[in-house]
Amino acid sequence: MIDTHPTSFAGVTPSPAWAFAQYQQIRANLPEGLPAEQQPETRTLDSLAPLVDQFQAFVFDAFGVLNAGPRAFPSAIRRIRQLQERGKTVRILSNAATASHGALVAKYQGMGFDIKPGELVSSRWVLEQSLVRQPRQGRFGVLSPASSAPDTLGVDWLPVRPGIQAEDLDRLDGFIFLSSEGWNEEVQQVLTQSLARHPRPLLVANPDLVAPRGDCLTLEPGYFAHMLMSQSAIEPEFFGKPYRPAFDAVLQTLGGIDPADILMVGDTLHTDILGGQAAGMKTMLITAEGALQGMDVPDCIAQSGIVPDFIAPLI
Known part of the structure; x- marks a missing residue:
């Protein structure tokens, strides 16, 4: 199976240094860290072996x-x-x-x-369990490839993939971001414009900005969700680390x-x-x-x- 997670977007090709800088830019949107007086003294080890017991x-x-x-x-x-x-x-x-x-x-x-x-x-x-505890009303656009089986989400849904029209997005009551597979600049722009016109919930299963896939990094839903947040009046709800x-x-x-x-x-x-x-x-x-x-x-x-x-x- 060919992996279609994006390895570049709008001229950006992610590297470890770029990803670290991006995380630093969104630091205010992440959980608070430990105060200085509670920071641990880091121990460098060869592996996890000394910690097993x-x-x-x-x-x-x-x-x-x-x-x-x-x-x-x-x-x-x-x-x-x-x-x-x-x-x-x-x-x-x-x-x-x-x-x-x-x-x-x-x-x-x-x-x-x-x-x-x-x-x-x-x-x-984690997202699916939240949807069981707190059912969401209305129809949600699901950002994912067809192979991801969105039926397990338990919501009324419409696929949001390249080629979808702005009027289709405007009729939806919210969005669920599962995967960046197949994502591109065109669909990001259409979704940004729709959310700017009419802010609605955005539930993000995967907050990662990048993921290592062999010899490259791919751009993940967290990167696009934070971009959407900066360009529209929405506050995504994140479910992952x-x-x-x-x-x-x-x-x-x-x-x-x-x-x-x-x-x-x-x-x-x-x-x-x-x-x-x-x-x-x-x-x-x-x-x-x-x-x-x-x-x-x-x-x-x-x-x-x-x-x-x-x-x-x-x-």
């Missing part, structure tokens, strides 16, 4: 930590297996929202990760484990580390692949003021 539960970001696009990291498969054999509680907390929850679980099982449906919390699943709905959902699956006994492991300071700290978890930043690959990591930490408890190249 220190924590009761381990929560892993997916892209950049377990895999890059369709490529799973063999060391990650081995580490997850080791933790499970040691009786540790393992969760995957993913902002991926193109695939339904069941399809995403099957994807990671197919990569070699021995996980059950209850061990993966996706931002799409670093926002609380995602972390509250994963904590609920952990049966009352103290957040201080949970290690959040991710590759992005502004989503995984910031969100984990805001939820009271300890954090580990992974640097060999993903969002900060090739970057001056200490400088990024200093600029952002987001300080992980631990740093390692891989898990």
